[in-house]
Amino acid sequence: MRWGNSATASQNTAVYDEGLRQHMLRVYNYMGLGLVITGLVAFFVGSTPALYVPIFSSPLKWVVMFAPLAFVMFFSFKINSLSAAAAQGMFWAFCAVMGLSMASIFLNFTGSSIARTFFISAAMFGVMSLYGYTTKANLAKFGSFLIMGLIGVVIASIVNIFLGSSVLQFAVSIIGILVFLGLTAWDTQSIKDQYAEHNGAEGNQKLAVMGALSLYLSFINIFQLLLSLTGQQDE
Known part of the structure; x- marks a missing residue:
């Protein structure tokens, strides 16, 4: 009887582990496809003057800049009432809007520095994420500190849009990268x-x-902050 219970428990564990593996693969696949959508939209808009000139030379740039934030807020409040298909559609739409808001990087930085920063960001x-998935440590205790750090980075970034301080931008970039790296591990364990x-x-x-959205946001922010530090300006 004891052997039978042990065999059943082992079988249940194997089923759970396989389900978890498939779940995490789905999260990373969604995130990866989201990054592809963002990259394609950003590159297309950034290389098409008929699109980027009307956007980034007018007040419309502020709408484009803050649209992703509005998407995330709407997503967070409505996720429970959305079907899985609708949530997935919203995620793809968000990734496209994010690509639109990031099109300016192709106007400001060289292609080689964008590619280099992308691969460095991906490695980090x-x-x-691997640490968050494999560690036995409970990362939940760091959650409140990371969220407070995130709020601080967001506020400082918004303020610096109007101040234009290079010193503040440098500090925000360094702290922001550390915060989003921490959030990557924390989110992975939470997922x-x-x-x-x-x-x-x-x-x-x-x-x-939702897991893909969380990891996507961490990656995008790591990439953007690292690019602001190390990216080579396109002259």
Whole structure:
């Protein structure tokens, strides 16, 4: 009887582990495809004067700049009432809007520095996400500090839009990179912990979309902040 219980427990563990593996793959696939959409939109707009001139030479640039934030807020408030398909569609739309807001990097930085920064960001992100997935330490205790750091970075970034201080920008970039690297590990562990078979396919798919959004935002911010520090200006 004891052997039978042990065998059943092992089988249940194997089923859970496979489900978790598929869930995490779905999260990373969503995130990866989201980055592709963002990159394609940013490159297309940034290389098309008929599109970027009307946007970035008019007050419309402020709408484009803050549109992703509005998307994230709407997403956060409405996720529970959305179907999995609708949540996924919203995520793709958000990635496209983010690409529009990031088109200016192709006007300001060389292609080689953008590519170099992307791969460095990917390596940093990968290391921290792997740590978050494999560590036995409970990272939840760092959550409140990371959120406070995130709020501070956002406020300082908004203020610096109007101040234009290079010193403040440097400090925000350094602190921001550290905060988002920490959030990458924390979010990865949270995504792993939130997975449960009893959520059902619909529930877990929405969790995968939200998880992809969290990791996507961390990566994008690491990339942008690192680019502001090390990117080579396109003269």
